[in-house]
Amino acid sequence: MITISLKELNAALNVVIPIVNRRSTLPVLQNIQITPVNATAITLFATDLEANAKVTVQCEVAEVQAFSLNYAAFIKFTSGLVAGLKKGTDAPLTLEVTAQDDLLTAKLSCNGITTELPAIGGDYFPSEILAHEATPESATLELVNNLIAFVDTEKFIGALSRVRHSASSDLTRPVLTAICFKVSATGYEVATADSFRLAIESVATETGVVLTTFYLLPARLVPIIKKMFNPDCPIRISRFILTEISRDESESIDRRNVISLAQNSTYLDFYEIAGTFPNYEFILWQEGEATTRLELDYPQFLKAVKFALNAPQATCVLPLPVIVTVGKTHTQDGTVNSINARYLLDLLNSYPQNTEKVAWCIKDTYAPVLFYPLPDINNKQLIMPMHSPEKRGR
Numbered sequence: 001m002i003t004i005s006l007k008e009l010n011a012a013l014n015v016v017i018p019i020v021n022r023r024s025t026l027p028v029l030q031n032i033q034i035t036p037v038n039a040t041a042i043t044l045f046a047t048d049l050e051a052n053a054k055v056t057v058q059c060e061v062a063e064v065q066a067f068s069l070n071y072a073a074f075i076k077f078t079s080g081l082v083a084g085l086k087k088g089t090d091a092p093l094t095l096e097v098t099a100q101d102d103l104l105t106a107k108l109s110c111n112g113i114t115t116e117l118p119a120i121g122g123d124y125f126p127s128e129i130l131a132h133e134a135t136p137e138s139a140t141l142e143l144v145n146n147l148i149a150f151v152d153t154e155k156f157i158g159a160l161s162r163v164r165h166s167a168s169s170d171l172t173r174p175v176l177t178a179i180c181f182k183v184s185a186t187g188y189e190v191a192t193a194d195s196f197r198l199a200i201e202s203v204a205t206e207t208g209v210v211l212t213t214f215y216l217l218p219a220r221l222v223p224i225i226k227k228m229f230n231p232d233c234p235i236r237i238s239r240f241i242l243t244e245i246s247r248d249e250s251e252s253i254d255r256r257n258v259i260s261l262a263q264n265s266t267y268l269d270f271y272e273i274a275g276t277f278p279n280y281e282f283i284l285w286q287e288g289e290a291t292t293r294l295e296l297d298y299p300q301f302l303k304a305v306k307f308a309l310n311a312p313q314a315t316c317v318l319p320l321p322v323i324v325t326v327g328k329t330h331t332q333d334g335t336v337n338s339i340n341a342r343y344l345l346d347l348l349n350s351y352p353q354n355t356e357k358v359a360w361c362i363k364d365t366y367a368p369v370l371f372y373p374l375p376d377i378n379n380k381q382l383i384m385p386m387h388s389p390e391k392r393g394r
Helices: 006-019 071-083 153-166 219-228 298-310 341-350
Strands: 002-005 031-038 041-047 051-058 067-070 092-100 103-110 113-121 139-151 178-184 187-193 197-204 213-218 235-245 252-263 266-271 292-297 322-325 328-331 357-362 369-374 379-383
Touching: 002 006, 006 031, 006 041, 006 051, 006 071, 006 092, 006 219, 031 071, 051 219, 067 071, 067 103, 071 113, 139 153, 153 178, 153 187, 153 197, 153 219, 153 341, 153 379, 178 219, 197 341, 213 219, 213 235, 219 266, 292 298, 298 341, 298 357, 341 379
Parallel strands: none
Antiparallel strands: 002 092, 031 041, 031 067, 041 051, 051 266, 067 113, 092 103, 103 113, 139 235, 178 187, 178 213, 187 197, 197 379, 235 252, 252 266, 292 357, 322 328, 357 369, 369 379
């Protein structure tokens, strides 16, 4: 039997649920595993096979084995109970698992309300990616030297969120679905690219890293990271090499990098995307090379782009030094840049709402257009221009 605080259990469920694959064809992946650690703690664990989330919760544990419950039914029950509590109060929840004819049933009770949910034994649930207790005949786990960084969570999540829109969704080129995380002793830089646009943001901070290194984080995990981690506490980022070995130890059969994000008793572990991220330094030209530089009022520019998308046959007449129509933006001096309007809207929406001005830098008609918010120039974004068939010689 497990006796646990209702509010703490509900909070822990909300931490691991974002990783649950709601559309998986494997029903077990829609479950959350509960595993006793000792007589005073349990772990809640969820996985989609490529990433897993785990959190430890303090409670009273007596004679219970690992089991899993459907996430939807579990959180529906606990959330309903929390909603019925008086403000500032809590209540103990008891969870007891019984077996009958090889079928497990979990009985949950709190404040006189009881429900029974079907359970699955822990042996049928996928194992953790970082199995620290793995034996030599199954796998070895090696921490890569000096690849541990400590970052401010709020700044880290903010930087990831502001570049995520430029990551590709094309799974045939997995490297472009990643966020390149370059970390050094004096700070870190995050970058995404999908062949048509590039977004980069730099953060100056002490990380504790000795050697400059690169991580490739799946961009799809950004919303999950945002939901899982408390912005007021730092995150520890580690990289491991996970090597699975054949039982006779004759040869290595798999070797993959695993990234671990940890904060107090909360962990998010996932496989690093394999490959080499494009060298974006060749594409990123400097502001001094610009032939035209405009400072645009952010709210008016955002309004103009939205207007152009909603009324493609019209021309925006807002008091700006640019004229915006769908697929084309040009300055009043005649310099023309045809830009994907939805890419431009994604870029503008990634900026904080309190942004006042946006710098628009043009090198030439065929070069990528450089944007960055003012006065903060740590975020730079490029969008490749679009050329009409006539300009391509068609």
